[in-house]
Structures are given as structure tokens and as C-alpha cells.
Amino acid sequence: xxxxxxxxxxICAFYASDYHFEMISLPYINKQIEENxxxxxxxxxxxxxxxxxxxxxxxLKEEKKERILNINWKNDDLSKIEDIKKxxxxxxxxxIFIKGKxxxxxxxxxxIENWTKENREIRLIDCYDLEEISSNLDxxxxxYDIVLGTTGEKQIQKI
Numbered sequence: 001x002x003x004x005x006x007x008x009x010x011i012c013a014f015y016a017s018d019y020h021f022e023m024i025s026l027p028y029i030n031k032q033i034e035e036n037x038x039x040x041x042x043x044x045x046x047x048x049x050x051x052x053x054x055x056x057x058x059x060l061k062e063e064k065k066e067r068i069l070n071i072n073w074k075n076d077d078l079s080k081i082e083d084i085k086k087x088x089x090x091x092x093x094x095x096i097f098i099k100g101k102x103x104x105x106x107x108x109x110x111x112i113e114n115w116t117k118e119n120r121e122i123r124l125i126d127c128y129d130l131e132e133i134s135s136n137l138d139x140x141x142x143x144y145d146i147v148l149g150t151t152g153e154k155q156i157q158k159i
């Protein structure tokens with residue numbers, strides 16, 4: 001488990017580009033939506049253009065595409081923070097993707113921990129830029145038990 005985030009299940013993912021992040025996360029996001037879970041994506045950069053491109057090329061029913069596109073893919077942390085607080089108040093199962101540089105992920109995690117202290121309905125997925133952390137990959141992975149890939153969640157094998 002990530003030492004910062006002791007109260008919630010923590011998952012990590014690694015991406016090489018915005019398109020790569022979307023391809024990794026979309027099957028998981030789709031599953032979360034099908035299970036009526038709330039999905040929030042906190043990101044350092046706007047993903048609207050890339051997600052529209054990816055979704056347009058996918059073989060999904062229009063209803064599923066719409067539900068995915070209805071997620072806020074912008075880098076609009078203030079409104080998303082309000083969404084997180086509301087989900088906590090309503091005790092709604094929520095999956096939060098935190099995509100960005102290592103420092104951004106750390107800062108967002110610290111804030112979310114403060115807002116969601118005892119809430120176990122929150123699932124955080126920290127998504128790291130591989131280019132930034134490539135020399136540090138082992139130490140980052142040691143903070144987690146689960147990694148998210150295109151085939152879903154996998155236990156990280158500790159050596």
C-alpha cells in the first residue's frame with residue numbers, strides 16, 4: 001500500500017502517452033460504469049481531444065461511448081474535488097484516476113486523504129508518466145500491491 005494513503009485501496013498504472021493512458025483505463029472505466037460506480041479523472045492536462053479520438057475508433061455501442069464521454073476529461077481539479085466531496089457525503093462507490101507527474105499525484109493523494117479519512121468507498125488509481133519515473137519504477141511500484149493494465153488488475157509480485 002502507498003504509505004501516504006493508508007485508508008483506501010491503492011492501485012497504480014503506468015502510461016507512455018495520453019492515448020496509452022486511455023487505452024489502459026477504458027476497459028476498467030467501462031466496467032466501473034456498468035457497476036454503477038462513480039468515475040472521476042484528475043489529470044494535469046486536458047484529455048478531451050484524445051478521448052474523443054480513441055472513443056471514435058472503438059467498437060462500442062453508442063450508449064457506452066456516451067457514458068464514457070460524459071466523464072469530465074478536462075484538467076478541472078476544482079470541480080472534480082467538489083464531485084469527490086459529494087461522493088464521500090453520499091457514500092457512493094467512486095474510482096478516482098490521478099494521472100500526471102509524480103509530484104501532482106503525491107499532492108492530490110494528500111488532499112484526498114484529508115477529505116475522505118474513513119471512507120472505504122473510494123478507490124484511487126495513481127497513473128504515472130513512465131518517462132518521468134522510469135529510473136525510479138521499482139521504488140514507485142513498491143508502494144502498491146496492485147497494478148492496472150489493459151487486462152485489468154494484477155497483484156504486484158514482491159521480491
